Amino acid sequence: MLPDEQLLEAAERFGTPLYVYDAREIDAALARVRAAFGDARVFYAMKANSNFAVLRRLRAAGVGFEAVSPGELARARFLGCSGDEVIVNGPAKTPQEYALGGEIGATFVVDREEEVERVPAGARVLVRVNPALDVSTHDHLATGAPVSKFGVRLDRVAATVAAARARGLHLRGLHVHIGSAIRDASDFLAAFERLAGLASTVGELEVLDVGGGWGVDADLAGIARAAREAQAAFGARELWVEPGRYLVATSGTLLTRVVGTKETGRRFVLVDAGMTELLRPMLYGATHPVRPLWAGADAGLFDLAGPACESGDLLARDVPLPEPAVGAVLAVGQAGAYGAVMSSTYLSRSRPAEALWDGEWRLVRRRERPEDVWRAELDAETVTA
Ligand SMILES: Cc1ncc(COP(=O)(O)O)c(C=O)c1O
Structure with a gap:
């Protein structure tokens, strides 16, 4: 995985959720x-x-x-x-x-x-x-x-x-x-x-x-x-x-920002990416390494929960993290394969941006806009087949 500073630079420059590839x-x-x-x-x-x-x-x-x-x-x-x-x-x-x-x-x-x-x-x-x-x-x-x-x-x-x-x-x-x-x-x-x-x-x-x-x-x-x-x-x-x-799994990392925390029967860190960005954990119980891009003493184990109104929308369970602050960035590793390609527009969510590191950062897919998601529906009003 790329060093923290580089990942943070990409999150800052292109926003999150973001797929990055080395x-x-x-x-x-x-x-x-x-x-x-x-x-x-x-x-x-x-x-x-x-x-x-x-x-x-x-x-x-x-x-x-x-x-x-x-x-x-x-x-x-x-x-x-x-x-x-x-x-x-x-x-x-x-x-x-x-x-x-x-x-x-x-x-x-x-x-x-x-x-x-x-x-x-x-x-x-x-x-x-x-x-x-x-x-x-x-x-x-x-x-x-x-x-x-x-x-x-x-x-x-x-x-x-x-x-x-x-x-x-x-x-x-x-x-x-x-x-x-x-x-x-x-x-x-x-x-x-x-x-x-x-x-x-x-x-x-x-x-x-x-x-x-x-x-x-x-x-x-x-x-x-x-x-x-x-x-x-x-x-x-x-x-x-x-x-x-x-060929591609280890090159890719999904960057996601902390939106908040919550404690019910479990301790959650709520993030801005979930099943619509990375389906593998929900689809076949895949596990991905998670690295916090902030420092601090270990504050215990957290489940990484996405924004979807689906109970299965968890990117990882029992991840040891320092106390998460809103806006902090997490790196979900080994996400280069079957990650971005399986992202969906469920909940009218816009699919994430993608960037490639090759000595410098290059945006290789811009973030979708809400109108990209509904364009085909508006087109149907003017196109008959
Ligand atoms: C026919 C065929 N070849 C190659 C692959 C690539 O598999 P993997 O990404 O696990 O290497 C697949 C994926 O399912 C496949 O169906």
Whole structure:
């Protein structure tokens, strides 16, 4: 996390709630990925943080993108991405995504057997495998479990691959992504072993895409070793990876100001950010480190409560703090992934500003104004479709 003075300067200059990113942390995370995975091709899962400043920085470093929505595809096209730079993924792609992905010549991930008939003729494709594994993460973050909606069942992969080849698609290889915030390399090892078990029925492949899902302190070397073994089983020339969280989580911090304090059955510090700015604690019980940006003796444990009229609107529990004064700033760490992108306009709240530190502060998304939030409603009065 950036030093206190720098964070306070940003809060002063751009206001709160504010997301700040340290560009050097993104570079460092990418360097760690490359050190562990060697010549594997890196496709950043844009869903983690699709701010153009982040995308541009990663693209300049030679990273491609994985897009899972029409909006993300539109962002990739806006940046001028094409061909091998983009993977189109998602369990329920719409005609709009097939058209947009086809236009830029992206590689499509076939997520179910019938999709072989939906992707544009001649498209490059990967077939996503559901390895039917329960992994060590929150239920909402598991994507390769027997009950997950993602991927093709192990016993239907060979038939899906054959159908793709029969339709004349350019079948590049297989894809697997078992979930998010997974720290234990053994979960990946188990998934990649199941994948490798398909080698005898599927035959040689060009590409093996092992997805992302690595927690910020995951054992990258162990995951890479397991991925290389699976790659060898298929004789695949290329290994692809799709990290989202790992590349951006630690670069980001949410800055929020103290609005007041309150004591009921618990001791609260009330702040100007909550579930509408950072949903992860409410959505999947995620925990984020919290640092007060003021000095003082420890005054006990506080729950960080946001401004929403929702009891679950808590950013953190039992945070040790010095006595909070109105206007003091708190830094909520590891908020660079699935933070700003999940912010919402619930309660007609304006989404927060975002700033990037790269030797100096740069505003990379201005704070929304109330009229940004209701503009589409006023537009509806003059537009018919
Ligand atoms: C297919 C796919 N690839 C990559 C990712 C990135 O995951 P993470 O941010 O945990 O690395 C996701 C996220 O869920 C995904 O669905």
